Amino acid sequence: MTKLADAHVVITGGSSGIGLETARLAVARGGRVSLIARAAGRLARAAADVGAASTASADVADAAAVDDAVASVVDANGPCDVLVTAAGTAHPGYFERLDDAVFRDQMEVDYFGTLHAVRAVVPSMIQRGRGHVVTVSSAAGLIGVFGYSAYGPAKYAVRGLAETLRPELAPHGIVVACAYPPDTRTPGFDAENALKPPETARISAAIKPRDAGAVARALVTGIEKDRLVITADVQTAALARAAGLLGPYVRRTMDRQVRKVRRERS
Numbered sequence: 001m002t003k004l005a006d007a008h009v010v011i012t013g014g015s016s017g018i019g020l021e022t023a024r025l026a027v028a029r030g031g032r033v034s035l036i037a038r039a040a041g042r043l044a045r046a047a048a049d050v051g052a053a054s055t056a057s058a059d060v061a062d063a064a065a066v067d068d069a070v071a072s073v074v075d076a077n078g079p080c081d082v083l084v085t086a087a088g089t090a091h092p093g094y095f096e097r098l099d100d101a102v103f104r105d106q107m108e109v110d111y112f113g114t115l116h117a118v119r120a121v122v123p124s125m126i127q128r129g130r131g132h133v134v135t136v137s138s139a140a141g142l143i144g145v146f147g148y149s150a151y152g153p154a155k156y157a158v159r160g161l162a163e164t165l166r167p168e169l170a171p172h173g174i175v176v177a178c179a180y181p182p183d184t185r186t187p188g189f190d191a192e193n194a195l196k197p198p199e200t201a202r203i204s205a206a207i208k209p210r211d212a213g214a215v216a217r218a219l220v221t222g223i224e225k226d227r228l229v230i231t232a233d234v235q236t237a238a239l240a241r242a243a244g245l246l247g248p249y250v251r252r253t254m255d256r257q258v259r260k261v262r263r264e265r266s
Helices: 017-028 039-048 065-075 100-128 153-170 187-193 200-207 212-224 233-241 241-265
Strands: 008-012 030-036 056-057 082-085 131-136 174-179
Touching: 008 017, 008 065, 008 100, 017 030, 017 039, 017 187, 017 212, 017 233, 030 039, 030 065, 039 056, 056 065, 065 100, 082 100, 082 212, 100 131, 100 153, 100 174, 131 153, 131 212, 153 174, 174 212, 200 241, 233 241
Parallel strands: 008 030, 008 082, 030 056, 082 131, 131 174
Antiparallel strands: none
């Protein structure tokens, strides 16, 4: 079992939302927490809020910047024992109306932003024969959701990365897990809601969003219990464990919601 006490925990996207709340819990458990995020001012305020040991500003889409940020916090606090890749963004919209740049940006931030961080810490973990990596995907990384044609594939890629790395890194003593948060109340979620097509908003309305703190508690518990699949609500847990069986039902339910919205608009 992974222990957070005295572990160096590196969290990307650690200045707000799930990343910030995960940092708060890791510090409370005695971890040495380093936060990596893009906005330096917000990052400094977050570090002061939770008592983080160190910070580094970086755009996770920039591999060189991530390498430098990880090197900086490692110099300050020692090798990374636990990595949580909480940096991410969602840009919903109708497939045919989204600009090509949106698809590229979602993949750059959500997938490559995860990949860059993992690649920055894994060599040291292999050398030391231990480590713990948690990639943060989404419930939308388990099943396709109307309106998330740019976001969903990026989160599916995060899931695929974690599932592929798990058997490769397990012989080195490294745990690779993937978390699947549902809709979660964060500043990013508020911005996301403003972009949702009506059909997507109707689907989301059927799911009560979780607090970032509740999702962080599930994530930290998952780390401490070495869970490979981390969920924070019953619906996502069921979907993660039986996506093949539940997929047709979930898709039919979403299709009904879409038809309702279309009828109301006609």
